[in-house]
Amino acid sequence: MIQFNSTRETVAFLARRATWGLAPGALDEFEALGVEGTIEFLVNPSAAGVADEASAWADWDFTYDRSDRRTSRAQELQAFDRWMKRLQTTERPLDHQLAWFWHDHFAVSFQVVRHLPAMLDHLELCRSLGRGDFRELIRRVTTDPAMLVFLDGATSTGASPNENFGRELLELYTVGIHNFAEADVKAAAVALTGWVVQRRLGFDARFVSRRHDDTPQTLLGVEGVHDVDTTVAAVTSSAACPVFIASKLGRYFLGDIDNPTIFELGSVFEAADLDITALARATLTTGAAGNASPLVVSPLHWLLQSIKSTGARIETESLIRALGLLGQVPAQPPNVGGYPGASTWLGSSATAARFSIATALAGATPSDAPALVAARASDWSALADLLLRPTGFSEPTLDALNGLDRFVTTRPGEGALALALASPDLLIA
Amino acid sequence: MPISRRNFLGGAAGAAAVGGGAWAALLRDSVEATAPMIPGPTTAPVSTTNTAAVATSPVAASPRLPLTNRVLVVLEMNGGNDALNTLVPAAGGYRDARPLLALTEGDLAALGGTDYQLHPALAELVRFWDDKTMSAVAGVAMPKQSRSHFQAMDSWRSGVPGSPSQTGWLGRWLDLTIDAERNGVPDPLRAIALGGGSPALVGVETLATAIRNPANFNLMTQPGTDADALVAAFLATSAPLVTEPTLAAAQQAIPGTLDALALLAATSSDTDDPSFESNTPGAGRSAVDLLGTAARIIGMDIGTRVLTVSVSGFDTHADQLDNHDALLRDIGTGLAQFFARLDASGDRDRVMVVTTSEFGRRVRENGSGGTDHGNGGLQLVFGPAVNGGMVHGGYGLESLDDGDIPLMVDTRSVYQAALEWLGGDGSADGVFEDAPAPLAV
Numbered sequence: 009m010i011q012f013n014s015t016r017e018t019v020a021f022l023a024r025r026a027t028w029g030l031a032p033g034a035l036d037e038f039e040a041l042g043v044e045g046t047i048e049f050l051v052n053p054s055a056a057g058v059a060d061e062a063s064a065w066a067d068w069d070f071t072y073d074r075s076d077r078r079t080s081r082a083q084e085l086q087a088f089d090r091w092m093k094r095l096q097t098t099e100r101p102l103d104h105q106l107a108w109f110w111h112d113h114f115a116v117s118f119q120v121v122r123h124l125p126a127m128l129d130h131l132e133l134c135r136s137l138g139r140g141d142f143r144e145l146i147r148r149v150t151t152d153p154a155m156l157v158f159l160d161g162a163t164s165t166g167a168s169p170n171e172n173f174g175r176e177l178l179e180l181y182t183v184g185i186h187n188f189a190e191a192d193v194k195a196a197a198v199a200l201t202g203w204v205v206q207r208r209l210g211f212d213a214r215f216v217s218r219r220h221d222d223t224p225q226t227l228l229g230v231e232g233v234h235d236v237d238t239t240v241a242a243v244t245s246s247a248a249c250p251v252f253i254a255s256k257l258g259r260y261f262l263g264d265i266d267n268p269t270i271f272e273l274g275s276v277f278e279a280a281d282l283d284i285t286a287l288a289r290a291t292l293t294t295g296a297a298g299n300a301s302p303l304v305v306s307p308l309h310w311l312l313q314s315i316k317s318t319g320a321r322i323e324t325e326s327l328i329r330a331l332g333l334l335g336q337v338p339a340q341p342p343n344v345g346g347y348p349g350a351s352t353w354l355g356s357s358a359t360a361a362r363f364s365i366a367t368a369l370a371g372a373t374p375s376d377a378p379a380l381v382a383a384r385a386s387d388w389s390a391l392a393d394l395l396l397r398p399t400g401f402s403e404p405t406l407d408a409l410n411g412l413d414r415f416v417t418t419r420p421g422e423g424a425l426a427l428a429l430a431s432p433d434l435l436i437a
Numbered sequence: 438m439p440i441s442r443r444n445f446l447g448g449a450a451g452a453a454a455v456g457g458g459a460w461a462a463l464l465r466d467s468v469e470a471t472a473p474m475i476p477g478p479t480t481a482p483v484s485t486t487n488t489a490a491v492a493t494s495p496v497a498a499s500p501r502l503p504l505t506n507r508v509l510v511v512l513e514m515n516g517g518n519d520a521l522n523t524l525v526p527a528a529g530g531y532r533d534a535r536p537l538l539a540l541t542e543g544d545l546a547a548l549g550g551t552d553y554q555l556h557p558a559l560a561e562l563v564r565f566w567d568d569k570t571m572s573a574v575a576g577v578a579m580p581k582q583s584r585s586h587f588q589a590m591d592s593w594r595s596g597v598p599g600s601p602s603q604t605g606w607l608g609r610w611l612d613l614t615i616d617a618e619r620n621g622v623p624d625p626l627r628a629i630a631l632g633g634g635s636p637a638l639v640g641v642e643t644l645a646t647a648i649r650n651p652a653n654f655n656l657m658t659q660p661g662t663d664a665d666a667l668v669a670a671f672l673a674t675s676a677p678l679v680t681e682p683t684l685a686a687a688q689q690a691i692p693g694t695l696d697a698l699a700l701l702a703a704t705s706s707d708t709d710d711p712s713f714e715s716n717t718p719g720a721g722r723s724a725v726d727l728l729g730t731a732a733r734i735i736g737m738d739i740g741t742r743v744l745t746v747s748v749s750g751f752d753t754h755a756d757q758l759d760n761h762d763a764l765l766r767d768i769g770t771g772l773a774q775f776f777a778r779l780d781a782s783g784d785r786d787r788v789m790v791v792t793t794s795e796f797g798r799r800v801r802e803n804g805s806g807g808t809d810h811g812n813g814g815l816q817l818v819f820g821p822a823v824n825g826g827m828v829h830g831g832y833g834l835e836s837l838d839d840g841d842i843p844l845m846v847d848t849r850s851v852y853q854a855a856l857e858w859l860g861g862d863g864s865a866d867g868v869f870e871d872a873p874a875p876l877a878v
Contacts, residue, residue: 159754170755170805170809171809172754190839301683302681302684303683304686343515343516343586345586348634350686351636355634355648355649356647356648356698357653357654358649359690359694360654360694363656363671364656367659367667402679404674404676405674408670408671409670411673412670415663416666417662418660422659423662423667423670426658427670427671427674430674432688433674
């Protein structure tokens, strides 16, 4: 449990967990909305008059040819730039938190897909369907060209099924380990055979019936499973599915939570017919009631929230490089399990990188930015509040800040700001 | 131990190349490396003695070496290495099961005294086989072996079959020996993970250092910064430990990091290894690079007892022939260079290497020119005291388990052998529950 002593503390918690950072002053607005109002704003920004968003890559036509590395690299950089800018400017931060959650969940890696438009389509799927009907999301992901390439569905044939996607569909995407048998893996693999990706024709997915084995399979006790729709129906109607997804999404936002909470969230999800927005609303509501644990934030969270709080001016190349040093390059999860967790973010590489990047962020913070002004004035409570920690810094961090010479950097206050950003406090949400 | 100027500039140049100048602009001109505040561990380990161990002696039988000077390197080949195309069996339907993937007979590297042959990309390892410092364990698995990457990895790393465990097999050994070797004081440099953290090192009291990519592991500050003062303040945020455990864990990471920076700065200061010139994220994480770093750490003799080296990509569901060749070439070259370094520094007899991989792959190939998740796999073991030039266990191809290689050897019997060599007879006691006896690997 986390003890919240004021509305400001609670909405700051929501901001740390469910947004990509708040600009100075925005926490006041959240506080004015109140806890319920903030959750409602995050979950349903349309009701607050926020317009729907198009894809971050919508108005952008380009021909992708990977053999031309100069051009294709520039396109990859631009795609990344548009993505990161969207995360930093969106008025629908929870949509993009959910999109990131699903990206991490499916863990499709550009290093495997190697086709930028297909990768962007996949990421857009995670965003546009990421707050909708879970069944539809799974159905679309199952025949998504990037996924068909990523987990080898595109080369899985009736004569010789490839189990890669079938296994992860069950283990990682829908019901979780212990809730299926080896025979289910094989059944899913057979039922999903026949899909190909036409690499030279727009990288589209196509179903080729002669590559498909239509023999009815029994999947998770459901008979007659033989294609995408029946496979998705079987896995998503499993009693384990809503609980599994609730536990994963719940832990993403709330950290360690107990089993009763997970089952409660699972029932909400099931009762809402697997509507992801309903699950997200219930998750944030239970978290705001204190039903949550301290959480080690991912590098992307730490970096973007730090940028938003400080107004640091960081170019896209630097962002990529920083995330690489921290161990989390967007669109490149290291394996099908998704991005690593706390043990990597607390590792020596990430710790050293956090220090170096914090100094760079502080260096790139405008002199009149409230965070730098507060740091210059040694106003640690104001600085902590700007960094979404209204309860203030921990004692050791406060002592370190107080012990730091103002002129440790050429620009007064810059050293203290760097130290605050690098501190253990900022790593915990 | 300051980070050398040359090494640091190498890093910054790499940054400019990657970032198109933006990052470099942030850190322009007099980018300064900062000297870590904490010196290396003060307990000076016994210096290296270069005994020529008898090659064929059984496990733990090179008494002239101080036991506390030995190092175990666990090379994790993550993703599930295909055992059958690594150590290739002569018979038993291997070729029938793999019309596309069976390796060409004439390309394979023969292993004297056995019917098995090595993948051609591992040909450099044959000489270790010949000098009896290498052996192989085929059909190796954990009991209740899972075909899930994550469950199988958990089980291989914890050494606990079936159920989840909070600790790893190496972490428990480090915990059990912490009193005898370190007066109970945790030393993060006793256990170092290269290429990413390994849950195998997780103990209750033990601290470990995880370095994802030694090639870009450094500290940087802005021009005109009193870097020493800023790093000192960073260190100050780590003490005293707060009571909240998550924040305390974030605090604890800081001193270990600064120690490790000092250590790696020292390992790289007298070398022209190109991996330290490159600051490209992702580069420097090959087996060649990581084992190179491991060899330098071993050569420093600073009391590191266990190193894990993690390499990924072995999940070869598709296009396996090319992918696996590249992966194994990295492993083969990495190990050959590693042992050459150890020979040169006189440390070869202090070091045992054991490879792991969470499972072997299915015997029959799939339709994508790859193989799916299987059961029994392969471990390679290297060291002065191994029962070398032998394949222990076997693939059991006549008695497949649901199309997979069955468990012929319990992984924990290999682990136990490694731990007993590392710490002496009986030093693996208490690490495993109900485990079979050590195998004379």
